[in-house]
Amino acid sequence: MRRKLLGRDLSSPVMLGPYALLFSYFVLLPILVAIYLSFTYFNTVQPPEFIGLTNYVNIFTQDTVFLRNVLPNTLKFAILVGPLGYCLQFLLAWVLTQVPKWPRTILALLFYSPSITSGIAMAVIWKIIFSGDQLGYLNNLLISLKFISEPVQFLASVDYLLPIMIIVTLWGSMGIGFLAMMGGILNISPEIYEAGYIDGVSNRFQEIVYITIPSMKPQMLFGAVMAIVNAFSAGNIGVDLTGANPTPQYAGQLMVNHIEDYGILQYDMGYAAALSVVLLLLIAVFSKIANTLFTEKD
């Protein structure tokens, strides 16, 4: 064997090196610092002072906004946009595989486009559609169809804001995960289906549960991870739509906004850091669930 010690042993660290370095410095280190900060009181002007678990205790006992608005909002939003969005992605991907190639490609393009629009600029369009006066498209439509007689303040109303945020986010959620699942379904060989039908699968629903899904577990996992992360980290929608952080009466407040609120607007970085750790734990729990559902046992 040529190239023994020097060649073989060096190549791994050299190749892994750049990524490891960049990752540690720009991704890992900030996270560790944030975790450390969560145990301190830090107003970005004076050096942080250690206060132990006080931040965490405060989150769950003192912070009424958190308990009354942010946490329920975030959970509602995340569950609807996350798992529901994920199911929608899967269903849509599945339905698309039932049509021939060209219609499928065009339709897929139409579904994927929203996910590549950029946040703030797209929010302007949504603001126009949902605008609270007669000029807003939705209001105009509803009025002319005589469903309502006066324009509804969609974006300023406490009741409508969160559903609107959910709809807008779902609209834009047919992204890479969706494509992944579509690719996964297309990749399953027809023979498996035939074998399944011979063995007694009797309708399409069973086919999906027993054949299709198990055959594309890696893609399902990938889609799930992307969906979870996006659902929990979508924060800017509320702020973009209403133009204010915090949103009116905290109706659109998600954990991410709450973090920004405290961290950047109120200069309490320690508290914000504690909030993000809580958020991280939430995400981790959901991811673990997804993992156990979808990992290959090998």
Next chain:
Amino acid sequence: MARKRKKRLPTSMMNPSRFEAGQIKLYVILIPLALFSALPILYLITTAFKPLDELFAFPPRFFVRRPSLRNFQEIMRMMTSGGIPFSRYLFNTLVSSVLTVVGTIYISLNSAYVLSKKRFRGKKLLFTINTAALMFVPAAVKVPRYLLVYKAGMLNTFWALVVPMLAMPVGLFLIKQNLDQVPDSLIEAARIDGAKEYRILYLIVAPVIKPALVTVAILSFQTAWNNVEYSQLYINNDTIKTFAFYISSLTSNVGNTVAGQGMAAAGSLILFLPNLLIFIIMQSKVVNTMANSGIK
């Protein structure tokens, strides 16, 4: 035997080759949904081309009667009036995006190769850390990151646009999964033939996983192109800010006026187009990626 009697068995209707009547009910669902998806974007396009009077029109009209380039000209004018030519921003963003894409692919490919094909202790741990990092919300790490960029002396430099983005956990994840599918025998054969690691990776393995590389390229391009945060936080020098940042600040300043909406739409459109183009060009490869990262 089953093949000859295919028509009789209720075999799956997956991926049909031509149009059949049974598909109509699917189209009934799909087409309205597709319209819902596409509508805001259509609206984006029509608004971008509307002249001022049509923007003010009441009741609001959907389609544009006399398309004009006024909004685009306005954007260019506003950008240039700041003393910095419009093309400079585009140039910044283009260069930083390309650099990011190339850098990300290079780094992720190397590392994924090590994580996938080499054996060493702690390999799984490293990968788990990487996946865990995916789950930490960026907003939370803004301040620490800022301090670190400052410490590295990169504030206000062009590098601040590229370097922080190079380590993309999603990219590593995707490429590694794909590499896991590449049979070890291929690599062994190359090694026996005397190739060095780099050669194996770039000449033999990379072509096999090209779809995954393309996907990562698209993802990182989109992240870099649409990136507003880095210009906002790390750079004060106007000449190196990105186009996306400029459009976004323009939008938040004037986007609430009706006249501003036209400009906002025009700006969005400019941002949107490269993404769309790249996606269309590469999309068959992307679907292939996902197909090939399967069990086969």
